[in-house]
Amino acid sequence: MTQHVSSTNPLFENATRLQEAVSSVVVGKSEQVRLAVTVLLAGGHLLVEDVPGVGKTVLAKTLAKAMNSKVNRIQFTPDMLPSDVTGVAIFDQRKTEFEFQPGPVFANVVIGDEINRASPKTQSALLECMEERQVSVDGQTHHLPDPFTVFATQNPSEMEGTYPLPEAQRDRFMARISMGYPDRESELQMLESRDRVDPLSSLEPVLSAAQVRAMISQVQDVFVAPSVKQYVVDLARATREHEAVRVGVSPRASLHLLRAAKASAAIAGRSYVVPDDVRSLLVNVFAHRLVVGSRGGRKSSSYAEASRVLEQIAAQIPAPTGA
Missing domain, CATH: 3.40.50.300 (P-loop containing nucleotide triphosphate hydrolases)
Structure with missing residues (x-):
């Protein structure tokens, strides 16, 4: 676009x-x-x-x-x-x-x-x-x-x-x-x-x-297409279902990612959000909230481990096109 x-x-x-x-x-x-x-x-x-x-x-x-x-x-x-x-x-x-x-x-x-x-x-x-x-x-x-x-x-x-x-x-x-x-x-x-x-x-x-x-x-007031909002939700839900994550991100995190994406778009001079706005902020907004580790195993809040998990999730969930 x-x-x-x-x-x-x-x-x-x-x-x-x-x-x-x-x-x-x-x-x-x-x-x-x-x-x-x-x-x-x-x-x-x-x-x-x-x-x-x-x-x-x-x-x-x-x-x-x-x-x-x-x-x-x-x-x-x-x-x-x-x-x-x-x-x-x-x-x-x-x-x-x-x-x-x-x-x-x-x-x-x-x-x-x-x-x-x-x-x-x-x-x-x-x-x-x-x-x-x-x-x-x-x-x-x-x-x-x-x-x-x-x-x-x-x-x-x-x-x-x-x-x-x-x-x-x-x-x-x-x-x-x-x-x-x-x-x-x-x-x-x-x-x-x-x-x-x-x-x-x-x-x-x-x-x-x-x-x-x-x-x-x-x-x-920055515009966000429905497909981009769905992209945010899909990323958030993936953290709750990932086998390496003990506690996924909250709905508040989804809202924060959307708001940050709108601000990122505005700083870039646009009146609308593109998927790259969401993707570029994913680790910064989500990683510090994740608790990684298997459900019954070791619990960790390692930022580096959480970042790796989020990179995997981002690679698996396709960004919307034409947004």
Whole structure:
């Protein structure tokens, strides 16, 4: 199918500006930047996993600054409490009533640094925030800002002092990416440009929170043919029936894949989704949710094993034609 990009497409132009701004700081990681912007415009949350020092937090901080939005960073530690994330009701003696003090989750972009260093109880404090965009404390509901997205980083599970993310928590993240080490040229460029100056400090915002909110709304209008929706469902169902998968993806994962595909199409300048949009995002959206292993055998949440299974599934299920 011929893909035509309109020269007067504000969403495409703004998405391009956002990616270029982030890439000026996060050098040599264009694919990771594109996926981060895709998740943002799809209204989702992103999980970034890799070893320390490869730019996980920098990616999130740069994206937040480029869109000129309120950003809060939460450094997760083993002794954190859920109220340290969501906030707490404090008794005001002058008013003789409890007053809610918002936690750091009340921001447009929440950077959850090393989320798997917190206890499962504290990790679960984000569940309602991520799914319903609200916080419930002492029977009162407090709505989070719009737009709202969580960019969480985590260290590999084999590192000391980490707790595995529970399945319910992983399922809230629309996609998972790995930063990876920079190539030789990018690392050399980083050494030359950041010896004295941090490029993030001089980055100017290219969009406002209101513009991003409008872009997220526009992405929802991207057209998806019935055959492409069926393709998404077939891929999801295949994970539940595969012999090497113990727990397949949820219906929420199907919805996340569809939304991400719509955002991917919009970033490419199209008003419709093609099967390649779905296929290119399959591993990023599904792999972190799979629990691989035979029904009665070893249970594993290995991202690498899940990725191999998904590649097999993608090879077995034909993409629709003429979509």
